[in-house]
Amino acid sequence: MNERLFGIHGAALTLRSERMGVIASNIANAATPGFKARDIDFNAALDARINAERGGGAASDPRAGMVWRRGALPTLDGNTVELSREQVAFAENAVAYSATLSFVQGKVNTITRALKGE
């Protein structure tokens, strides 16, 4: 039902929100020794979600599409967070979240209008 109504955007919005949490975790752990930065490969994770939804509604593996960030600079304490990179990723993700949200809103408006019969 969810997929028929919102298409790809329902799953995409959830995924964007999860990715925001993952990147915020990286930012929070910018000074933790030995912390390895993670990210969500959006394409792979979205594919996994959609396939799981189509294949009978079983919950997909929440770790699908999770990747370790490959740092360009090795550090002495084993931390792989690069703050500038995380900031850019966070901003990009926030913009994409807004875009997906407006798609969902448009869909809801369309359905509402059809229901009211305007």
Next chain:
Amino acid sequence: MPEQAPMTLFSMTTRAMQAQLVRMNAATSNLANAGSLSSTQEGAYRPIRAVFAVELDRASGLSGVTTSGLVRSETAPNKRYDPAHPLADADGNVWEAPVDETAEMVEIMDSSRQYQNLVQALQTAKQLMLETLRSQ
């Protein structure tokens, strides 16, 4: 943390900000004690540092930060020959706290930058959540 509520973006950022504050306080204490003297080597102030540790919440996949403790640095206090000083020992030496002011200042600046970063991230996330809530 089995009994606690699952970690949200808000609680995670709060804990990370608290950790940064502990780090900043430690560096400030070191700065405040820079140049303090003692009459024994053992009595001299040793700089402290906060140690961060990852705190993974499996339910939500978020990883926050905790301070797993404070460590005292092993640097030996600086010996200075100053027989006229009231704290001088039998040999005329006083022991000075081994605080590196420059390093502490850099630590405070780094900490405050990361704190700002957290606040920015939290603001963006909060704004997006509010937009989602307000959409009809």
